Amino acid sequence: METDAELVARVRSGEIEAFGTLSRRYEKTLLAAALARLRDIHAAEDAVQASLLIAFRQLGTLREDARFAPWLIQILRRQAVDAARVKVPASNREHDLDQQFVIEHDLGTWIEHEHLLALVARLSDRERLLIGLRYFDGHSMREIAAMSSRPLGTVTKQLSRAIARLRSWWDKEYLQ
């Protein structure tokens, strides 16, 4: 498996498909982060799509190729903040409850997902990235270690710590 730095180098040389590989690696991690902030799946997808386009066009501004993932998340954060600001004000809605939320989702599951995503958003950037790659983008631990050029043991320990932290918050705050 190619590392992020190798893929970035290929993109710089003009291979758009390499950017596709990069973006597929992180897409759902980004989507989860956007969803935690925007609480609207369509707005979150818009923010992710915009972030990926910006990342491609501004790849020249990335100083360390190996730091692609945190750089991409930083772009996503800005997009999510902008998106939150342009959400339709309450006075444009017929009702304060999120109608789309009512129509499309199983409420109970959605609420649980929403709270879990909010907890993940509290983690440090590194831990949040690990959780996202493992559970949202569905990468194996070996793949995560390879793409980030870090030892498998280190990645596994960090993930365990992140899970423990999340579990502690979840039990303390949300289990009634």
Place this chain on the structure above:
Amino acid sequence: MTKGTTLEARLEAVGAALRSRPSLSDRVIEALGESSCQEPTPRRTTHPQSVRMPLRRRSAALAAGTVLMSAVCLFVLAALVPSQSFGWADVAAAVRSQRWIRATVDIDERTSTMWLSPERQIWAFDLGQSRYFYDGQERAKYEYNSGDQQITKVSLGEQDAEMVLPLGALSQDASALGPWLFGTEKIVHQRRQEIVDGGQQWVEFHLVLWRGDMNHATLRVDPKTRLPVYLLHYAPHDTAASYKWMFDYPDDGPTDIYALGVPPGTSIENRMPSELAVHVLDGMAASRALLGDYRLLVGRAPGYPYAVVARKGDRWRVDYCWPQGAVDPLATPPAGLDWGAWYEKRLHLCHQSPQYICNGETVWENANLLDTETAPKWKASEHVAPQDMNSGDGLGSLPAAPYVNLAGLLFPNLWPRSGWEFELEPNLTDASEGVLVKRSARLASAEPLVGHEWYYVDPEKGYAVVRAELFTLPPDAPADPTATRLRQTLRMEDFRQSPGGGWYCTVVRDTRVAENGARAPSEPQFGGEREADQHPDAARKFKTTVRYHFEFNAELPDSIFEIEGTPVGNQ
């Protein structure tokens, strides 16, 4: 899911739901392939340039409605924008001297007309399919849609009253209200210019509204008469999309809704609220204004302060807090400290970024909010207006700063609106919960659903909402929050009074419940396994507790309401 489900399984379920969504990467690669600019930028040595992305899609209907409402309100605005060369009072006097102000616009080969009579307190609008007649003296508004068998008569709400009496309201405190508060619309930025056109001198105001795709406008005023001539309403990114309102000043105008072309004999459905309801709703509006100046810490409990708010007259600011390093976000106050003192103690553990600064006329937004290492980058907000801080819009007024507008939560604007059912129950079994204001409306959902809102209002606490139930049911179901699968409850606790007599609470508990076997009315597109079906006894509650710590005697220097540096955009 149930209590027994592991956290890892929960994360997997979220991941499965996310992965069931269409691939965004494929779309991006497709877009890049179609783009003429396929190459990423070379490695930079200077600061990156910002990229402006298109706004989120909106429905054509909403956009058209927004444009029209913006224009409606700008009609009122048009007569009231202050000018440096001939002054606010001169413009107001010129408009006040007119018996009627009329504005017409051609949209889709149809002419729409509006009237305003400051003297008679009438605002009327013939939109073709819809006709509106607001009577300030009767404190009622009449609405008629083509095809309806009757006219609906409801009371004028807080904002409606401003539309029929703009001059009266503004003359009380023009400087405080500023150039933006007119009807339901808000001007977030304006620039004045004197020009010569056709050999004549004109004054033009370039305005930015707070919402809508066509949120830019140019108002031309005749410096000789001090009266508006036209208002050009346009989209900033599509100059072909525009409406032009032309003003004139006739001697006569409509005196009732039938004069707008409603068929004679059309009956009127009277939905005016009771005297008691008007008393309660007036009381809520009055209490909202009583909080006065303050410094406020807003925080979750357990947790840390996430916002610091300062308000001084019509100026305010919000600073967002980010916990740094190893701060435990779920810590609770040690013995001997209350929540306010605890939040103060923890402030230094947080990085504070200014999010909004309102100088009384413009709300500036920090575009660098998340970038804690660089200085704020200020731009005039196109989505937040100066009055939003203490508006009655509840949680919706500052969507990027949740729970910050406490006045809006405690004293929401519940005046009856078209399309909403309104009811007041004065005699509750449990007298401690005061009176109950109920309202409901059909949701814009694929399947028929009604959204209900019940507000328990305590007359002894300035008509503050002490409990709110928001819930959704099918149209034929009796309204009962305990019977629904979708329910949100807000409880306001520990009420106190400001030095000025304004009531406020220090705790808001927000609970959402998904009851047994909860499921959506249609198949979920995002939700993964519906384990509630397999575990019908599993009821779920999710709670958020927000705490407020007010300081009414805090020192609030004027300088904190001014931005540092040069703002970007809209200049």
